[in-house]
Amino acid sequence: xxxxxxxxxxxxxxxxxxxxxxxxxxxxxxxxxxxxxxxxxxxxxxxxxxxxxxxxxxxxxxxxxxxxxxxxxxxxxxxxxxxxxxxxxxxxxxxxxxxxxxxxxxxxxxxxxxxxxxxxxxxxxxxxxxxxxxxxxxxxxxxxxxxxxxxxxxxxxxxxxxxxxxxxxxxxxxxxxxxxxxxxxxxxxxxxxxxxxxxxxxxxxxxxxxxxxxxxxxxxxxxxxxxxxxxxxxxxxxxxxxxxxxxxxxxxxxxxxxxxxxxxxxxxxxxxxxxxxxxxxxxxxxxxxxxxxxxxxxxxxxxxxxxxxxxxxxxxxxxxxxxxxxxxxxxxxxxxxxxxxxxxxxxxxxxxxxxxxxxxxxxxxxxxxxxxxxxxxxxxxxxxxxxxxxxxxxxxxxxxxxxxxxxxxxxxxxxxxxxxxxxxxxxxxxxxxxxxxxxxxxxxxxxxxxxxxxxxxxxxxxxxxxxxxxxxxxxxxxxxxxxxxxxxxxxxxxxxxxxxxxxxxxxxxxxxxxxxxxxxxxxxxxxxxxxxxxxxxxxxxxxxxxxxxxxxxxxxxxxxxxxxxxxxxxxxxxxxxxxxxxxxxxxxxxxxxxxxxxxxxxxxxxxxx
Numbered sequence: 005x006x007x008x009x010x011x012x013x014x015x016x017x018x019x020x021x022x023x024x025x026x027x028x029x030x031x032x033x034x035x036x037x038x039x040x041x042x043x044x045x046x047x048x049x050x051x052x053x054x055x056x057x058x059x060x061x062x063x064x065x066x067x068x069x070x071x072x073x074x075x076x077x078x079x080x081x082x083x084x085x086x087x088x089x090x091x092x093x094x095x096x097x098x099x100x101x102x103x104x105x106x107x108x109x110x111x112x113x114x115x116x117x118x119x120x121x122x123x124x125x126x127x128x129x130x131x132x133x134x135x136x137x138x139x140x141x142x143x144x145x146x147x148x149x150x151x152x153x154x155x156x157x158x159x160x161x162x163x164x165x166x167x168x169x170x171x172x173x174x175x176x177x178x179x180x181x182x183x184x185x186x187x188x189x190x191x192x193x194x195x196x197x198x199x200x201x202x203x204x205x206x207x208x209x210x211x212x213x214x215x216x217x218x219x220x221x222x223x224x225x226x227x228x229x230x231x232x233x234x235x236x237x238x239x240x241x242x243x244x245x246x247x248x249x250x251x252x253x254x255x256x257x258x259x260x261x262x263x264x265x266x267x268x269x270x271x272x273x274x275x276x277x278x279x280x281x282x283x284x285x286x287x288x289x290x291x292x293x294x295x296x297x298x299x300x301x302x303x304x305x306x307x308x309x310x311x312x313x314x315x316x317x318x319x320x321x322x323x324x325x326x327x328x329x330x331x332x333x334x335x336x337x338x339x340x341x342x343x344x345x346x347x348x349x350x351x352x353x354x355x356x357x358x359x360x361x362x363x364x365x366x367x368x369x370x371x372x373x374x375x376x377x378x379x380x381x382x383x384x385x386x387x388x389x390x391x392x393x394x395x396x397x398x399x400x401x402x403x404x405x406x407x408x409x410x411x412x413x414x415x416x417x418x419x420x421x422x423x424x425x426x427x428x429x430x431x432x433x434x435x436x437x438x439x440x441x442x443x444x445x446x447x448x449x450x451x452x453x454x455x456x457x458x459x460x461x462x463x464x465x466x467x468x469x470x471x472x473x474x475x476x477x478x479x480x481x482x483x484x485x486x487x488x489x490x491x492x493x494x495x496x497x498x499x500x501x502x503x504x505x506x507x508x509x510x511x512x513x514x515x516x517x518x519x520x521x522x523x524x525x526x527x528x529x530x531x532x533x534x535x536x537x538x539x540x541x542x543x544x545x546x547x548x549x550x551x552x553x554x555x556x557x558x559x560x561x562x563x564x565x566x567x568x569x570x571x572x573x574x575x576x577x578x579x580x581x582x583x584x585x586x587x588x589x590x591x592x593x594x595x596x597x598x599x600x601x602x603x604x605x606x607x608x609x610x611x612x613x
Contacts, residue, residue: 007055008081010048013037014058015078016104023077026059028069079110086114090121095299095322122322124584124602131317132602134584137324139453141298144481146282147266148224151517152480153500153592156263161303161319161597162204163266163287166195166214167257171503171591174545176257180209180267180288190252197243201310203269204292211239216270218247227516229536230259254543258504290314290598299323315586315601326453360575360589366500367410368458370566374525375489378443385438386563389494392431392469393462395423399569402457410567412556413501413509422560423567432469444472448488449496450480458568459496483519495519498571503591506548510539513555520565528564531555 017037021027035045053060059073082105089098095118102114125133142155147163150156166181183196201209218237225231236248247256259265266287274281283296290309295302301321305314370393372386379385395409408415409423447462449455456477463473473494482488483495497519501508512520513532521529535551542548559565573593586599 007048007051007057008085010038011052011057011076012078012082012085012105014052014072015074018074019106021074023074026061026071026073029072030069078105079107079113082107082110083113083117087117090118093295093299096297097299099325118322126602126604132315133318133320134316134597134600135320135322137327138321139323139325139327140451141296141323142301142321143283143296145285145293145296147263147268147285148221149282150263151484153594156502157590157592157594158301158303159263159266159285159287160289161291162285162289162293163263163268164201164289165262165266166197166260169258169261169504176261180214181260184257186256190254190256191249193247193256194240195245195247197245198310199243201288202308203288204286204306205269207269207271209267209269209288210242211245213267213270214245215239217265217267220268221264225515225517229510229514229540230255233540251537251540253540255507255540258507261504262502262507291319311598314598316597319597360587362573362589362593363407363415364500364571364573364593365414365505365591366498367413367570368406368496368498368568369410370462370568371495371497371520371523372564372566373489373493373495373523374528374564375523376493379438379440379445380493382438382440383563384434385440388431388434388438388469388471389466390563390566391425391427391434392471393465393566393568394426394428395569396426398458398461398465402454402461404454404457405572405574406454406569407572408570410570411560412553412567413499414505415570417553428469435470440471442470442472444474445493446474446476446491447494447496448476448478448483448492450483451477455496455498462496484517484522486522488519489522492523495523500592506539506545506552509552509556510536510548513552524559524564528559528562531558 014037017033018027018029031042031045034049035042038045038048040048049058049060052058057074057076059075061071063070082102086098086102089095089101098114102111122135122137125135127133138154142158144150144155145158145162147159150159164180166179167176167184168179169175170177178198180198180201181195182198184193186193195214197209197211197214199208203209203213215237218234221228222231222234230249230253233249233251233253234247235250236246238246238248240246249256268281269286272281272286284293286292288306288310290306290311291303291314292306293301293303300323303319305317307313370389372380372389374380399406399408409418411417411419411422445466447459449459456475459475459477463475466473476492483497488495499508499512499520512518514536515521521532524532532555535555539548539551542551556565560567573589575587575589575593575595583603584600585603586601587595588599590596
């Protein structure tokens with residue numbers, strides 16, 4: 005190691021000693037600090053002294069300790085080192101390095117500097133780079149396994165689907181498929197592909213890729229309601245595919261619009277570990293992924309994208325755990341920042357960042373495990389779980405992006421008699437009447453700052469009515485573990501409806517990967533499965549949503565599904581001479597990067613004359 009690294013080891017060992025203050029130190033302490041022999045420790049000390057890092061006065065004789073004086077201020081040195089690591093793309097390593105000193109000033113200085121690196125940057129050759137923070141990495145970008153909105157949004161950047169749903173007009177429009185046709189009862193569909201579309205590894209898309217995508221999905225999700233009906237996928241030409249189902253399927257084209265059915269290359273290498281297809285996928289989308297690890301995700305414009313090259317040259321998502329420190333730095337219209345929801349804060353007074361806001365279609369909810377015996381099997385106890393939560397108070401006290409109480413996944417279907425209902429006294433009496441004897445309920449939720457705040461608030465609210473709750477926070481993948489049904493009493497989660505809300509809800513209720521379905525009782529599952537046949541025959545979205553609303557009503561009235569609140573989706577964007585244009589939000593509250601461009605400069609006062 006170099007002398008600077010040894011100096012950092014010394015400063016971590018003696019953090020309270022200031023520069024210029026001599027102190028006594030034994031050679032045994034130094035050998036322990038450097039993790040080496042006594043002789044090597046002496047050589048390191050000499051190296052540090054010769055390099056001007058320390059002053060060293062060796063002790064002479066027994067009972068005369070050596071004296072050491074720190075010469076160089078460690079804060080500026082460590083900050084430069086951390087900045088160098090960030091410059092190398094080692095953001096996670098830089099944070100760990102800074103945290104090792106347990107120095108508040110260093111942490112704040114590093115946070116301020118790192119925040120300044122975010123936003124819109126212009127590099128050499130007019131390369132436009134957009135950097136923004138996100139609270140976690142996104143290692144699972146395989147369309148076949150998509151189960152979160154952030155992953156779904158990134159999949160949209162890297163992949164294309166055969167067709168696309170335009171929510172504004174309620175139309176299905178061509179994408180990788182130029183045209184399609186079906187027989188009268190919607191059992192057989194014939195898809196005709198676009199020529200000249202190239203994957204990111206520069207091979208042209210063909211019918212084999214589409215057939216491979218269907219076969220791969222069937223192997224990875226055999227219990228999927230649509231794939232269970234699939235009877236045949238046949239290549240009928242280099243750019244045409246026939247798909248046959250065992251039953252009429254009016255929803256086929258709509259499902260092809262979803263991220264799960266994004267087309268993957270037939271020659272893909274699934275890989276393992278950090279080089280897996282899930283982490284570094286290959287698609288045909290407007291951006292290609294070039295890096296994805298615990299520090300950042302980097303995407304670059306697909307120069308040969310069949311729908312036109314994006315105007316942003318590169319997107320960098322910097323992993324910023326819990327957005328620590330971002331909220332402490334004021335931002336104004338001079339900052340070319342883009343911040344999502346929990347990281348976004350609109351400042352009061354002075355210059356402000358513009359904010360795009362919309363109420364999220366979906367809800368944060370509490371799911372009751374109906375597969376467990378004990379108190380949860382008692383309807384009175386489940387009613388107490390609902391009546392013991394004051395949703396208005398939860399929203400008011402925790403604030404943030406929590407907007408208003410919920411009684412449904414859809415904000416427009418709010419029913420005050422449900423969302424405003426709270427009666428702790430009645431809830432406490434129902435707990436006693438149910439025969440509850442103080443058993444500990446285990447509440448599972450996934451890693452996310454707002455989830456952990458919600459869980460702590462709910463635990464306290466239930467404690468006030470006599471229910472003992474233990475909170476367990478896990479990575480979201482754990483919530484899809486089949487073992488969860490035997491471990492969790494309650495699950496705290498959220499669902500965001502896509503531009504196709506009927507399909508989102510259908511998957512929530514029917515997918516074996518869904519933690520909602522995993523915790524439903526056998527009778528609830530049977531009721532839902534009996535409804536699928538009617539749903540897939542309905543060609544009108546309003547009729548499908550009517551059937552799904554009935555399912556929601558039954559689960560809510562049985563207190564299997566307890567709605568909590570709706571969230572506000574916010575994106576802060578800069579205004580001014582240098583600004584992002586073409587920004588709009590999708591149903592997940594994410595920016596459509598393909599449409600974003602950079603406006604630089606203002607119109608000359610003379611109009612260019």
